[in-house]
Amino acid sequence: MTVARPTWLDxxxxxxxxxxxxxxxxxxxxxxxxxxxxxxxVLVGPRDEDPGDHDILLxxxxxxxxxxxxxxxxxxxxxxxxxxxxIDAALREAHExxxxxxxxxxxxxxxxxxxxxxxxxxxxxxxxxxxxxxPLTAGDPREVASVLRAPVSELVDPAxxxxxxxxxxxxGPAFEVDGLLVWGFTAGIIAKLLDLxxxxxxxxxxxxxxLPERMWR
Numbered sequence: 628m629t630v631a632r633p634t635w636l637d638x639x640x641x642x643x644x645x646x647x648x649x650x651x652x653x654x655x656x657x658x659x660x661x662x663x664x665x666x667x668x669v670l671v672g673p674r675d676e677d678p679g680d681h682d683i684l685l686x687x688x689x690x691x692x693x694x695x696x697x698x699x700x701x702x703x704x705x706x707x708x709x710x711x712x713x714i715d716a717a718l719r720e721a722h723e724x725x726x727x728x729x730x731x732x733x734x735x736x737x738x739x740x741x742x743x744x745x746x747x748x749x750x751x752x753x754x755x756x757x758x759x760x761x762p763l764t765a766g767d768p769r770e771v772a773s774v775l776r777a778p779v780s781e782l783v784d785p786a787x788x789x790x791x792x793x794x795x796x797x798x799g800p801a802f803e804v805d806g807l808l809v810w811g812f813t814a815g816i817i818a819k820l821l822d823l824x825x826x827x828x829x830x831x832x833x834x835x836x837x838l839p840e841r842m843w844r
Contacts, residue, residue, distance in 0.1 A: 630673045632733070632756040633681060639824040640736045643754065648739035651819050656742045661749030664740070666713030667703030668721045669816065670732065672757030674778060682776040683817065684757070686724055686765070687807060689772045698842060699775065699809045701752070701816075702727070713737065713751040724766050725774050731759040738816070752816050777804040783821060785830035793838045801836070810838065 648655050670684040688698050702721035710716040714734055721727040738752040765771040781787055781804050791801035791810045800818040801810040809817065821827040 630678055630758065630760070632671075632758070635824045635826060636671055636681075636735070636756060639820060640754065642823040643736045643738060643820075646823060648741070651738060651816065652741045654742040654744055656740055656749045661740070661742060662747035664706045664713060664716075664749045664751070665704055666706065666715075666717030666720070666751050666753050667701035668717040668727075668732075668755060669701055669752050669820065670721070670727075670755045670757050671779075672760050672776070674776075675760070681779045683779065683782070684721075684725070684727075684763075685775040685777050685804075685809065685813065686771050687773040687775060689768060689770050697772065698811065698813075699804075699807050700813050703750075703753075713740075714753050717751075717753040724771050725763040726766065727763060728759075728761060731757060731761060733758050741812075743812070750812070754820075775805060775807060777802075777809070779821075779826065781805075782817060783826050783828050785828055788830040789834040789836050790832065791838050792835050793843070797838075798835070808839070808842070810842075 671681055674680040674682055685699050686702050688700060702724045703717045704720040706713055706716040710719060718729040722729055733756045734753060735756055736754045740749045740751045742749055763774050765774050782802055787803045789801050790798055792798050799810060800814045801808060802814055
């Protein structure tokens with residue numbers, strides 16, 4: 628069943644179009660461009676049990692992976708030679724990772740390309756509306772442990788927001804959703820988009836929690 632998208636999402640898209648790249652991150656691609664490029668899908672959809680609420684599609688990475696094991700992330704990945712662009716890469720990867728039908732998605736906007744200097748990686752978040760939701764399943768278990776549709780109502784709940792810290796000095800936004808920790812690049816983008824959408828609620832920014840050791844890699 629096709630569902631109309633919420634007005635706050637249209638307002639968010641309008642904000643994205645006029646918001647400079649440095650709002651999202653202090654790390655931007657060098658003038659000569661990133662060595663590798665990727666697209667990740669920030670997919671907003673209606674909640675099955677409450678269409679008045681909405682969720683964001685996330686994946687939990689397999690716990691046996693060499694890097695970022697068990698980390699929660701947006702579906703997406705590197706641009707392959709057969710991909711037309713970062714949007715095509717994000718939709719293709721979402722299909723491979725969770726079985727998303729790309730024809731069920733309305734792509735609304737792309738954020739500026741952001742940069743991971745330690746990997747020479749440029750990442751473009753692609754904002755989409757899940758117009759025609761359908762069941763999803765984790766793909767290759769060596770890559771995806773589970774599929775998570777994180778309720779926006781839980782993401783904006785002050786009780787689920789805090790700052791995560793790492794012994795190396797890193798500090799960044801974090802969320803707890805359905806027993807999972809969302810942090811790093813993914814949490815940073817979610818936090819910025821909630822602010823732009825006017826959905827964020829005041830939360831205790833003095834609440835700091837150390838990143839679990841299993842996630843240091």
